[in-house]
Structure formats: C-alpha cells, structure tokens
Amino acid sequence: MYGNYWLASGSYDKTVRLWDSQSGECLAILANHLGRIDSVAFAPNGCYLVAAGTAGRLQFWDLETYETFLYLYHLGKGAQLALLPDGRFDANPEGMRYLCYTEKGTLNSYKAEDLVKEFYDPEGVKAVLAKYNSTTN
Structure with a gap:
C-alpha cells in the first residue's frame, strides 16, 4: 500500500x-x-x-x-480488452475483432481465434483483479 x-x-x-x-x-x-x-x-x-x-x-x-499487473485497452466503439502481462486476456466480442498477435522478429501473425484456446482466460483475469479490488489489502 x-x-x-x-x-x-x-x-x-x-x-x-x-x-x-x-x-x-x-x-x-x-x-x-x-x-x-x-x-x-x-x-x-x-x-x-x-x-x-x-x-x-x-x-x-x-x-x-x-510490477505491471494489467493493461486495459479501449480499441474503438464498444471494443475492450484486458490483458495480463503473461498473455492471458479477456475481451468483449467487439474487442475480439481487434485482437491479433505477431511473433517478435517475424511476420507471422495470428488472429484472435487462434489465440483463444491458449490465452483466453476471463476467470484468470477476474482472479487477478479481485486481488486488487479488495478494500482490506
């Protein structure tokens, strides 16, 4: 604190x-x-x-x-993305449309659909946020 x-x-x-x-x-x-x-x-x-x-x-x-524990993006009208430093994320449907990943040092790019299986973790994002939303910390 x-x-x-x-x-x-x-x-x-x-x-x-x-x-x-x-x-x-x-x-x-x-x-x-x-x-x-x-x-x-x-x-x-x-x-x-x-x-x-x-x-x-x-x-x-x-x-x-x-340490940084969260990045919050507003990507356009109604498009939001919450990203943890380890790559896990939560996004609303409109935010998913903006999401992609390009490998460092390459031109290999992946769309959100490819990332969802490995990194889409709304419950994990909520758990991290719950730690910081407590008024008793």
Missing part, C-alpha cells in the same frame, strides 16, 4: 515516478509504459496505481512490487 505522503508523476519519458512529498525523494521509477504518460491516479484502496497516456491504454502497477 502506498504511503500517506506519496505523489506520482507521469512523464514524456514513458515513466511514472513515485515521490515522498515530505522529503522530495524519488522512491521508485515505474518504466515500460507505451508512449508519454498524461495522467496517473492511485486506487482508493492504495493497492495500485493507474497511468494513461498517448498509447491509448491504461497500465496498472502494483504498489508493493512495482
């Missing part, structure tokens, strides 16, 4: 920095966001931080481990 005197700032350098507002010390740098960060917010329960920016996604960081 974040401290009582923490501040968060987003930057053009694709990082979120956590600050101790009393000492001015930088406590952590959260990197690997896609694009510039325009907005940051702490969760009301103090368990995570959300950043948004030019990349068109929300990135959620655990405030104990400083």
